[in-house]
Amino acid sequence: MRKPCCDKESINKGAWSKQEDQKLIDYIRVHGEGCWRSIPKAAGLHRCGKSCRLRWLNYLRPDIKRGIFAEDEEDLIIKLHALLGNRWSLIAGRLPGRTDNEVKNYWNSHIRRKLIKMGIDPNNHKPHQSFSHPHASVEVASTSESMSKDQKVPFLKKSSGDAATDRISFTKSLEEETAIISSPPLNLDLTIALPSPMIGAAEDKPMQNSESAKSWDINIDLNC
């Protein structure tokens, strides 16, 4: 049996106090991120390492952008969701200063509702059967509900090792395969490619960890 990630008896739960926040900020300023399991003890916090990580990533990080989402950010979330499904971390990665939790919450509380009101099923970005939206007539090929985790974005998983083939342009296929999901219809150009340092290293070394594998360049041109 695996040990629990922390001693549940002696850890705090719930909202973070100002003092706890400050302790965590001070510690990470000096020692940097990483080794979350040891951070609570080292920083003098009675918190689970996971909780520290979440608090830092979603709230305390200095580069976090807070406040309401701009219209173009919302558009981008909708388009990326149509393409990637509920891959919040990937989506958030394309929105500077936004966290996956924030994007997920915004989706669930705002965008979902909005799409439903427009007569669009937020799960598959298709028009509801009972309601046909004039601009939501194209089907999305790869969305979350109908596919397994691996099937959702197969092009993100596989690397041929060839930089030229790994930089895939979806410009044409996107027009064919993905939905035009908002009104008025948008022309969406999207490119997904290995991040530049990976291209050179791809032939020699496998990826070091799952996160590096997820750090793909996704370039999107929105021609509205």
Place this chain on the structure above:
DNA sequence: AAAACAGACAACCGCAGCATT
């Protein structure tokens, strides 16, 4: 003014994937 309700957001939980032993 108070209760009920809805929306927004922070935080927790369980699981999966990868690395290490």
Place this chain on the structure above:
DNA sequence: GAATGCTGCGGTTGTCTGTTT
């Protein structure tokens, strides 16, 4: 190759706040 440990992700829940009745 199996067992274990750590990290990150996505789903879900809890709580706070604002609005309506």
